[in-house]
Amino acid sequence: MSVKLTEGAIEAFTKGSVVPNPMLQVVNIRKIDGGTGPARYRLMMSDGLYTMSSFMLSTQLNSLAEQDVMAPNCICLVKKNVTNTLKDGRRVVIILDMEVVKSAEEVGGKIGEPTPYVEGQTKTTAPPAPAAPAAQPLQPRNVPTSPGNRGSGRDFGKKALSNVPNTPGGSSKVVPIASLNPYQSKWTIRARVTNKGGIRTWSNSRGDGKLFSMEIVDDSGEIRVTAFNQEVDKFFTLIETGKVYYISKGTLKIANKQYSSVKNDYEMTMNGETTFIPCDDCQDVPMVQCDFVSIADLETREKDAILDVIGVCKSVEEVSRITTKNNREVSKRAISLVDASGKMVAVTLWGDEAEKFDGSGQPILAIKGARLSDFGGRSLSALFSSTVMINPDIPEAYKLRGWYDKEGHALEAQSMTELKGGGGGGGNTNWKMLSDVKTEHLGHGEKADYFSCVANIVYLRKENCLYQACPTQDCNKKVVDQHNGMFRCEKCDREFPNFKYRLILSANIADCGDNQWVTCFQESAEAILGHDADYLGKLKESSETSFEEVFQQANFKMYNFRIRVKLETYNDESRIKGTVMDVQPVDHLEYSKRLLANIRKLEAQ
Numbered sequence: 001m002s003v004k005l006t007e008g009a010i011e012a013f014t015k016g017s018v019v020p021n022p023m024l025q026v027v028n029i030r031k032i033d034g035g036t037g038p039a040r041y042r043l044m045m046s047d048g049l050y051t052m053s054s055f056m057l058s059t060q061l062n063s064l065a066e067q068d069v070m071a072p073n074c075i076c077l078v079k080k081n082v083t084n085t086l087k088d089g090r091r092v093v094i095i096l097d098m099e100v101v102k103s104a105e106e107v108g109g110k111i112g113e114p115t116p117y118v119e120g121q122t123k124t125t126a127p128p129a130p131a132a133p134a135a136q137p138l139q140p141r142n143v144p145t146s147p148g149n150r151g152s153g154r155d156f157g158k159k160a161l162s163n164v165p166n167t168p169g170g171s172s173k174v175v176p177i178a179s180l181n182p183y184q185s186k187w188t189i190r191a192r193v194t195n196k197g198g199i200r201t202w203s204n205s206r207g208d209g210k211l212f213s214m215e216i217v218d219d220s221g222e223i224r225v226t227a228f229n230q231e232v233d234k235f236f237t238l239i240e241t242g243k244v245y246y247i248s249k250g251t252l253k254i255a256n257k258q259y260s261s262v263k264n265d266y267e268m269t270m271n272g273e274t275t276f277i278p279c280d281d282c283q284d285v286p287m288v289q290c291d292f293v294s295i296a297d298l299e300t301r302e303k304d305a306i307l308d309v310i311g312v313c314k315s316v317e318e319v320s321r322i323t324t325k326n327n328r329e330v331s332k333r334a335i336s337l338v339d340a341s342g343k344m345v346a347v348t349l350w351g352d353e354a355e356k357f358d359g360s361g362q363p364i365l366a367i368k369g370a371r372l373s374d375f376g377g378r379s380l381s382a383l384f385s386s387t388v389m390i391n392p393d394i395p396e397a398y399k400l401r402g403w404y405d406k407e408g409h410a411l412e413a414q415s416m417t418e419l420k421g422g423g424g425g426g427g428n429t430n431w432k433m434l435s436d437v438k439t440e441h442l443g444h445g446e447k448a449d450y451f452s453c454v455a456n457i458v459y460l461r462k463e464n465c466l467y468q469a470c471p472t473q474d475c476n477k478k479v480v481d482q483h484n485g486m487f488r489c490e491k492c493d494r495e496f497p498n499f500k501y502r503l504i505l506s507a508n509i510a511d512c513g514d515n516q517w518v519t520c521f522q523e524s525a526e527a528i529l530g531h532d533a534d535y536l537g538k539l540k541e542s543s544e545t546s547f548e549e550v551f552q553q554a555n556f557k558m559y560n561f562r563i564r565v566k567l568e569t570y571n572d573e574s575r576i577k578g579t580v581m582d583v584q585p586v587d588h589l590e591y592s593k594r595l596l597a598n599i600r601k602l603e604a605q
Helices: 011-015 058-065 230-236 294-300 351-356 395-406 418-422 522-529 535-542 544-554 586-602
Strands: 022-032 040-046 050-057 075-085 090-103 188-196 199-202 207-218 221-228 244-248 249-256 264-271 275-278 307-316 320-324 328-340 343-350 363-371 379-392 449-461 466-469 487-489 494-496 500-503 505-510 515-520 558-570 573-585
Touching: 011 050, 022 535, 040 058, 050 058, 058 090, 188 275, 188 379, 207 230, 207 379, 221 230, 221 449, 230 418, 294 307, 294 343, 294 418, 307 343, 307 379, 328 351, 343 418, 343 515, 363 395, 449 466, 449 522, 449 544, 466 535, 487 522, 500 522, 500 535, 515 558, 522 535, 522 544, 522 573
Parallel strands: 050 090, 221 264, 343 379, 515 573
Antiparallel strands: 022 040, 022 075, 040 050, 075 090, 188 207, 188 244, 199 207, 207 221, 244 275, 249 264, 307 328, 307 363, 320 328, 328 343, 363 379, 449 505, 449 558, 466 500, 487 494, 505 515, 558 573
């Protein structure tokens, strides 16, 4: 394949001109430490006549350098770039999209005798840079160019970014988000607000304050924007999610990845000069920018990675409420997502998202910025900064819906937690027989194993199943009767005139293969016995016979159990400890379907 470089492109870049799809040779690659952020790569490139060392790869192209796809002497087609002018007048070309069309081995060495470009010094062999809009663009010679990538004559020779709109006042040109960096002073972006959080407050020794954050996107990338105090009062009610704005004069700094899942090395803070001007011409600005990961690929990703995921809501649990360490009650809901890879993953929604989520009709759910956990295999959790979208108007959603309606609905998806020997609750369905606990040595690993089973209650141990606990909401420690009408909690270091009853129930459950002793705590025990702990405690005090009848009536009933097993050692004796994480009535229709599916699998073997 004959490939020639776009002679004259370097000179045009130094003058700030638009160069459509130039073919350039990489002369040198230099890695720049990104500090707390990702590394950056600076390139020296040649057009065969001149070299220029102020090319910078955008971080989404880092893999080209890190995986040795790009090496010195290779030839690249620069498909998309933007030129930034620094305060000292120097220009830096940010490469947003680039393809290696010929490897360094194929090229064999440097093409031509290029020299560093010096302004005003032009080689006689170089075609002059066009001076008027009517001039034809520079095109790579003998390189086939697709119509979609071919530059027009009116583009080359104009100033960089002249094809993008002016701001309403005409004071500056619009630049892409991907080109923003702390070294720029004058810029304007045109972006859509995709995720606007609520106002949060703080109070410490230095005073009180408030803030809100949002995420904005254009066709080049995304960035997180935060406002504090006066800017909160000024902008919070004016900025709407989904709307497009011209944004200028924010302060840029290195992004703190601990608090942001946005894929950008920088983040923006509003200041007294920041402006947001509504934009009506916004059809070309994307609604959201996602880089979706297949559910099957979650197994290869690192723990705590922030990912974008999309899938069909296969099942959904009811909202539950938990109390956090700072004594705040939070709503949560567990759902199961499945995609065309045939794999399923448990996802936890929190707060308002959990409360308002409607899983009826098995909707498409997309989450931008979910955190990956390795608890019991692989699971996902939506964060405060995540964007949760139900049936989003994006191509991936339509493709997934078509797959599910045609064939996916009949697929028995494999839970990602099954790959690790179990899952931590939610919608995970790693079905086992109780005999598998022994034959597969479940619970013998470094981490506990989780599985689901259908089993019957064989025996319930009523002795010591109730205890008197601290009455405060966030404490369940056992209290000590002071025999003076007061009950003392050692954890809270307080005495109370009352207490609450708590349940710890030992149960023996069995299926057709084996039996297993398990421990059931409050919610699970109440579900099995059919009464809450307070009622059972008062019943035991008033009628021991009625109390025993409750246990007799609970025997020999069938349930779906979600069980955690772990090998524990006590007094030099090791044994498997089983804990019931969840217990539900058996859906006999679904249970029968699963049994028939297992029979078909056995017949096919």
